[in-house]
Amino acid sequence: xxxxxxxxxxxxxxxxxxxxxKMSYKEQLVxxxxxxxxxxxxxxxxTDNEIIQHATDCAAKDPEFLCKLACYARNVxxxxxxxxxLTAVIAREAREYTRCTIKNVVVRPDDITEIMACYxxxxxxxxxxxxxxxxxxxxxxxDEYQLAKYNxxxxxxxxxxxxxxxxPIPKSSEQEKLFGKILNDNLATPYTWETELSSRGSxxxxxxxxxxxxxxxxxxxxxxxRNIVKSGADITKVLATLSDPIQVKKSRQLPFxxxxxxxxLQHENLMTPEIHRALEAALTVSVDxxxxxxxxxxxxxxxxxxxxTFLSHKSSVRCCDIAxxxxxMASKICDYATVCxxxxxxxxxxxxxxxxxxxxxxYGKYDSILDICDKNTSAGGGTDxxxxxxxxxxxxxxxxLKPFDRINYxxxxxxx
Numbered sequence: 001x002x003x004x005x006x007x008x009x010x011x012x013x014x015x016x017x018x019x020x021x022k023m024s025y026k027e028q029l030v031x032x033x034x035x036x037x038x039x040x041x042x043x044x045x046x047t048d049n050e051i052i053q054h055a056t057d058c059a060a061k062d063p064e065f066l067c068k069l070a071c072y073a074r075n076v077x078x079x080x081x082x083x084x085x086l087t088a089v090i091a092r093e094a095r096e097y098t099r100c101t102i103k104n105v106v107v108r109p110d111d112i113t114e115i116m117a118c119y120x121x122x123x124x125x126x127x128x129x130x131x132x133x134x135x136x137x138x139x140x141x142x143d144e145y146q147l148a149k150y151n152x153x154x155x156x157x158x159x160x161x162x163x164x165x166x167x168p169i170p171k172s173s174e175q176e177k178l179f180g181k182i183l184n185d186n187l188a189t190p191y192t193w194e195t196e197l198s199s200r201g202s203x204x205x206x207x208x209x210x211x212x213x214x215x216x217x218x219x220x221x222x223x224x225x226r227n228i229v230k231s232g233a234d235i236t237k238v239l240a241t242l243s244d245p246i247q248v249k250k251s252r253q254l255p256f257x258x259x260x261x262x263x264x265l266q267h268e269n270l271m272t273p274e275i276h277r278a279l280e281a282a283l284t285v286s287v288d289x290x291x292x293x294x295x296x297x298x299x300x301x302x303x304x305x306x307x308x309t310f311l312s313h314k315s316s317v318r319c320c321d322i323a324x325x326x327x328x329m330a331s332k333i334c335d336y337a338t339v340c341x342x343x344x345x346x347x348x349x350x351x352x353x354x355x356x357x358x359x360x361x362x363y364g365k366y367d368s369i370l371d372i373c374d375k376n377t378s379a380g381g382g383t384d385x386x387x388x389x390x391x392x393x394x395x396x397x398x399x400x401l402k403p404f405d406r407i408n409y410x411x412x413x414x415x416x
Contacts, residue, residue, distance in 0.1 A: 026065060029054040033073055038081040040312040042412070051082065052122070055089040063094030071104040074111075078252040084111065088119040091131040098130040106138045110150035113157045116165070120157070127165060136168035144178055148187040160185060193220050207233035218242070218251035225261050229270045239274060243281035245288075255286045255329060256311070256322045262370050263316065276370065283329070283369050290333050295405035297334045300388035301327040301376075302411035304343040308379040309412075320379040323410035327361075328372040330408060338404075339363075340391050344382030358387040383413045 014020040023031070032051045039048065058066045067090060074083035087105050091098045106112055112135055119127060139162065151159050159182050170176035181187045189195055193216045200206045207228050210216050221228070221238050228235055241247050258279050265271045307320035324341075331337040338360060345357030363372050392404050 025054055025057055025061070029058055029066075030069060033069060033082050033086070034077055034079070036079075036082050037312055038079075038085060042309070052085065052089065055086055056093055059089055059093035063090065063097050066090055066094060067097040067101045070101050074105045074107065078254065080111070080114070084114045084118045085122075087115050088122055091115075091119060091128050092123055095128055095130045098128065099134045102131065102134040102138060106135075106141075108150055109139075109142050109147050109159065112139060112162055113150075113155060113159065116162065117155070117157045132166040135162065136166035139163075139166070139168050140171060140175065144181070144187060145190050147178070147182065148190040149192055151182075151187060191215055193224065202227050202231055204232040207231045211237050218247055219253060219257075222251075222253065222257055222261050225275070226264050226268065226270060229265065229275070230268075235275070239278040243278040245285045248282050248285040249289070253282075253286075255283060256317055256325055258283050258286070259321060259325050259370065259373055260315070260317045263321070263374070266374065276368075280368055280370050284332075287329050287332050287369075290329075293330075293334045293406075296336045296402060297330070297338070298388060298392050298404045298407045299327045299330050299334075299337055299339045300385075300407060300409045300411070301339065301341045302343075302383060302385075302409070302413065303341045303376075303379045303381075304383040304413070305380050306383065306412055318377070318379070319412050321373065321377045324373045324377045325369070326410045328363075328369045328376075330410075332369070340388045341376060342384065342387040342391075343380065344384040345387065346382070346384070356387070356391075357381065357384055358391055360391070383411070385409065385411065385413060 010022050012020055012022045029051070032047050032054065036047055036051060038051070040046075055066060058069075066086060070083050070086035070090065073079045073086065083105050087101050090101045102115070105115070116127065116131075116135070119131070139159075147159055163179055163182055168179065170179055191213070193210050196206055196210055211221075211228075211233065216224075218241065221241060225235075225238070225242075228238060262271070262276070262279050265275060301320075301323045303320055303323075307323060308318055311317045311319065311322065327339050331339055340358055340360055342358035361372075361376060388407060388409070392407065
């Protein structure tokens with residue numbers, strides 16, 4: 001009987017029934033957390049319940065790891081909803097890490113109300129004492145403007161509900177008055193783009209005033225770029241902010257947000273060379289902090305039918321848009337990159353002229369990322385993740401076959 005060269009027991013089957021290697025529960029959790037749009041429907045089904053179950057298991061086995069993952073998701077991954085879910089699980093299952101987690105996950109006042117609403121949805125009441133104590137503590141970080149801006153509107157949990165549940169002790173007479181305003185629901189109306197547009201309308205004069213005030217944040221400028229342009233307001237300062245490397249890095253914007261703004265302006269014939277340069281500059285900054293990839297890289301972008309689904313019910317961006325964007329961005333940080341778009345050779349294929357189900361992208365290292373995305377985001381057909389491998393191995397007589405050092409896939413599927 002063999003004692004050392006034993007049978008590999010780390011094997012399993014994937015969801016398609018094909019052989020695969022098992023992932024540890026930590027690997028499964030990290031992979032799911034950092035690739036989810038929590039609460040949104042997905043083509044291949046939701047992973048929300050799996051995330052909650054894996055997080056619950058992790059809380060029992062390694063609660064410190066779960067705490068670090070929640071903090072990483074919120075502050076490095078800039079992922080809000082899933083970090084709120086992990087925080088709720090920790091508050092329930094690993095109470096000794098509640099304080100550290102809430103302290104680091106709460107960046108804005110509405111993180112507090114979202115965490116409490118999430119806990120209530122998952123577990124009901126009452127809220128754990130450790131959770132109430134730390135929320136009472138972090139609530140004291142914020143001033144009246146911040147609290148009024150995120151007071152909750154018609155949401156199920158408002159800041160006054162938070163005060164009644166957590167009973168924070170004011171540190172000064174000024175803070176005592178502030179808490180009184182929250183309880184009586186008479187916080188001063190904040191000067192924000194939302195309140196100004198609601199009361200005065202989306203006019204040139206209003207936008208010029210808002211832009212000059214400096215009260216419109218980076219995300220609001222990016223998401224309202226279409227409205228600002230249509231109003232006729234001066235966008236010089238807006239474009240300077242959007243393309244400023246320091247502001248881009250502070251903004252916590254995921255790269256697809258820039259493409260979303262670009263696509264919206266393109267569709268409404270509002271794009272100008274100045275706006276194009278500003279958005280391209282912002283995307284370039286997003287690439288600058290990525291580690292350079294040496295050698296030869298094959299970048300495989302899934303363009304199958306499932307990739308035509310939208311990122312969320314509120315978004316006009318599709319999965320294929322994001323995959324194409326990531327592929328173009330990845331090509332910029334490689335010594336030598338070949339980008340391959342693929343679906344399936346045995347079904348309706350978007351690559352009818354090849355009859356292969358894939359094609360090699362024809363663009364240069366210095367082509368605009370936005371233009372690359374705009375030309376390569378169609379989707380249709382099945383999904384055959386072996387096609388990029390075949391592309392890497394074939395020699396069609398037009399190039400000298402050289403081995404790739406790596407293959408990067410951008411897909412919503414698993415390799416079957």
